[in-house]
Amino acid sequence: MNDVVLEVEDLVVEFDTRPPVRAVRGVSFQVRRGERVGIVGESGCGKSVTAMALLGLVDPPGRIVSGSVRVAGVEVVGAPPRELRRLRGKEIAMVFQDPTTSLNPVFRVGRQIADVLAYHGWGDPRTRAARVVELLRRVGIPDPERRARAYPHELSGGMRQRVMIAMAIANEPAIVVADEPTTALDVTVEAQILLLLDELVERSRTAVVFISHDLRVVSEVCDRVLVFYAGRIVEEGDLAEVFAAPRHPYTRALLSLAFSGREARSSIPGAPPDLSRPLAGCPFAPRCDRRAERCDREPPLLGDGGHRFACWYEEAS
Amino acid sequence: MNGKETVVRGIDLRVAFRTEDGRRVRAVDGVDLEVGRGEIHGLVGESGCGKTTLGRALLGLVPLTGGRVIVDGVDIGELRGRRLRRARARMQMIFQSPWGSLNPRMRVGTAIAEALRAHRRVSRAEVRPRVEALLAMVGLPAEAADRYPAAFSGGQRQRIAIARALAVEPRFIVADEAVASLDVSVGEQILELLVGLRDRLGLSYLFISHDLGVVERVADRVTVMYLGRVVERAAADELFRAPAHPYTVALLAAAPGRFPREVRRAFVLSGDPPSPVDPPSGCVFWPRCPVGPTVDPSRTICRTEVPPPTTVGDGHVVACHFPGEVRLPDPVLR
Numbered sequence: 151m152n153d154v155v156l157e158v159e160d161l162v163v164e165f166d167t168r169p170p171v172r173a174v175r176g177v178s179f180q181v182r183r184g185e186r187v188g189i190v191g192e193s194g195c196g197k198s199v200t201a202m203a204l205l206g207l208v209d210p211p212g213r214i215v216s217g218s219v220r221v222a223g224v225e226v227v228g229a230p231p232r233e234l235r236r237l238r239g240k241e242i243a244m245v246f247q248d249p250t251t252s253l254n255p256v257f258r259v260g261r262q263i264a265d266v267l268a269y270h271g272w273g274d275p276r277t278r279a280a281r282v283v284e285l286l287r288r289v290g291i292p293d294p295e296r297r298a299r300a301y302p303h304e305l306s307g308g309m310r311q312r313v314m315i316a317m318a319i320a321n322e323p324a325i326v327v328a329d330e331p332t333t334a335l336d337v338t339v340e341a342q343i344l345l346l347l348d349e350l351v352e353r354s355r356t357a358v359v360f361i362s363h364d365l366r367v368v369s370e371v372c373d374r375v376l377v378f379y380a381g382r383i384v385e386e387g388d389l390a391e392v393f394a395a396p397r398h399p400y401t402r403a404l405l406s407l408a409f410s411g412r413e414a415r416s417s418i419p420g421a422p423p424d425l426s427r428p429l430a431g432c433p434f435a436p437r438c439d440r441r442a443e444r445c446d447r448e449p450p451l452l453g454d455g456g457h458r459f460a461c462w463y464e465e466a467s
Numbered sequence: 468m469n470g471k472e473t474v475v476r477g478i479d480l481r482v483a484f485r486t487e488d489g490r491r492v493r494a495v496d497g498v499d500l501e502v503g504r505g506e507i508h509g510l511v512g513e514s515g516c517g518k519t520t521l522g523r524a525l526l527g528l529v530p531l532t533g534g535r536v537i538v539d540g541v542d543i544g545e546l547r548g549r550r551l552r553r554a555r556a557r558m559q560m561i562f563q564s565p566w567g568s569l570n571p572r573m574r575v576g577t578a579i580a581e582a583l584r585a586h587r588r589v590s591r592a593e594v595r596p597r598v599e600a601l602l603a604m605v606g607l608p609a610e611a612a613d614r615y616p617a618a619f620s621g622g623q624r625q626r627i628a629i630a631r632a633l634a635v636e637p638r639f640i641v642a643d644e645a646v647a648s649l650d651v652s653v654g655e656q657i658l659e660l661l662v663g664l665r666d667r668l669g670l671s672y673l674f675i676s677h678d679l680g681v682v683e684r685v686a687d688r689v690t691v692m693y694l695g696r697v698v699e700r701a702a703a704d705e706l707f708r709a710p711a712h713p714y715t716v717a718l719l720a721a722a723p724g725r726f727p728r729e730v731r732r733a734f735v736l737s738g739d740p741p742s743p744v745d746p747p748s749g750c751v752f753w754p755r756c757p758v759g760p761t762v763d764p765s766r767t768i769c770r771t772e773v774p775p776p777t778t779v780g781d782g783h784v785v786a787c788h789f790p791g792e793v794r795l796p797d798p799v800l801r
Contacts, residue, residue, distance in 0.1 A: 192650035192651065192652060192653075193650050306739045308739055309739070336513035336514055336677070336740060337513065337677065337679070337718060337721045337722055337723075338513060338717055338718065338721045338735070338736045338740070339513075339739060339740075340721065340723070341720070341721035341723075341731055341735045341736075342735055342736075344723070344731075345728075345731065345732060345735055348728070363650065363651070364651075364723065365724070366680070366722075366723035366724025366725075367723045367724070369723070369724050370723050370728065370731070403652065404651065404652070407651045407652065407655050408651065408680070408724060409724060417652060417655035417656050417658075417659055418652040418655070419656075421620055421622070421653070
């Protein structure tokens with residue numbers, strides 16, 4: 151079982167706002183070496199907060215109430231800052247939606263990648279410079295010797311995102327967390343970046359946790375999918391299996407919105423629940439067309455096995 | 468146009484800007500566009516292609532450097548004063564961010580009433596019932612009028628923005644990325660609302676979006692833009708089934724989830740969309756074109772001559788010297 155590079159157990163994250171908001175409500179999952187896992191859900195479902203928790207980046211007013219996150223066997227929750235800095239970049243790295251905010255505008259991009267290598271003790275300045283050029287070439291940047299000397303603003307959005315990916319894979323981490331990495335890009339550039347991620351993972355043993363609001367995008371890069379709703383996982387399984395036979399009504403609705411043409415549209419009425427309140431039953435019940443009396447009283451459990459889902463109705467059938 | 472009456476027509480529209488360093492950008496470069504009564508006309512393209520500028524040009528929100536806009540048979544460039552205001556009131560815009568179009572310090576009812584009064588004399592007694600009727604039209608309760616925008620979710624705010632646009636009884640609405648910042652389930656509710664209003668009120672839309680899936684769902688016809696020019700136009704089902712311009716093919720292949728990975732890999736474009744400040748000569752798409760001169764050097768015509776619009780089917784027009792050469796396999800619908 152040492153194949154598992156990421157283990158999340160019963161993670162609960164709360165924001166100490168007024169009123170307090172419980173954004174993540176008991177999430178558990180595992181990621182194996184080289185696996186590509188998609189986390190999908192709509193805004194406020196807890197997917198990005200979960201991503202931040204994986205890197206120990208939940209800052210006040212956010213707070214991890216309970217649970218555990220183990221990256222390459224090391225506990226992240228409650229870890230001292232030194233330990234977290236060692237983990238980040240070396241074992242787990244992140245690619246954000248907007249590369250302009252995560253690249254430093256006053257340093258050349260090559261220098262920024264070299265810094266990440268140096269921080270984790272990779273080689274000497276000369277071998278690092280060569281490694282930077284090799285990394286830029288690997289992420290498909292033409293003329294990498296010259297581009298290494300560019301400042302972020304001199305590159306297009308797609309190129310900047312490639313630089314971020316080069317930086318994330320620089321130290322060959324066990325896991326790359328990509329939070330909406332293509333959402334800010336044009337569709338033809340998005341296609342390039344998704345293919346790049348796909349190729350990079352195929353050639354390495356790096357696992358990818360890919361967070362997106364868009365099931366269509368997730369379907370391009372992932373082997374397994376976790377569907378989040380109201381701070382919980384409502385369905386999890388092999389991508390092909392979940393897409394072919396979704397069990398949770400929410401997953402089914404999302405799939406129909408993402409993939410059906412104009413004839414078979416079915417919108418979901420209402421809105422997700424207010425996460426500043428406790429949830430007695432199934433969080434999706436108020437919007438569900440199969441709601442039964444039990445759904446309002448008891449929260450359905452996710453269950454076991456490769457294809458898990460949290461729905462009373464499906465259990466009964 | 469299937470004998471349908473035209474509500475808005477743009478003829479050879481041109482819009483140019485100057486950048487800060489004084490260079491000229493032709494954001495819209497000779498575009499013809501017609502929107503029929505009750506039509507939802509999709510306008511797609513990537514950032515910088517000029518789609519938003521075109522929408523604003525039709526509404527008279529940016530000055531034209533060339534061309535004319537005809538609304539209900541009248542050239543609005545020739546109208547002045549009250550007649551111009553009245554013509555403009557027939558056209559409204561819905562934006563991506565409902566935050567930007569609503570004043571946070573103004574109650575929703577006041578904001579809608581303001582729009583009501585801007586174009587028509589309305590007596591005090593008439594205002595409240597009219598506001599409530601507009602709110603009902605977009606699926607909001609009458610009490611919404613007494614609250615501030617902050618009390619509403621993104622989807623509800625977009626409904627309020629739509630109610631405000633409807634206040635002047637427009638015939639034509641430019642919806643610019645109207646669902647882009649909303650979650651899919653909420654976005655779908657707004658799409659249903661927009662289509663329902665078209666059916667009930669006979670509205671026409673120019674529906675601008677970067678998301679082909681959304682456009683496929685609502686549009687009757689689709690225009691594809693690249694770097695300020697129209698590259699293809701067809702009925703929606705024809706365009707999605709049999710695109711004839713290599714750029715349209717690449718856009719469809721790139722749209723996530725439509726095709727298996729191998730197809731995407733085969734059709735993915737290299738490079739970024741070029742800058743509109745310094746567009747390529749001839750066909751603006753040639754540097755990235757999979758059947759253009761970078762692949763077949765004998766095709767010098769692509770570099771030297773702007774391809775004229777060619778009709779390849781009923782109402783299907785494509786601006787390409789070699790249309791229909793790149794073909795897509797049938798999409799996989801899950």
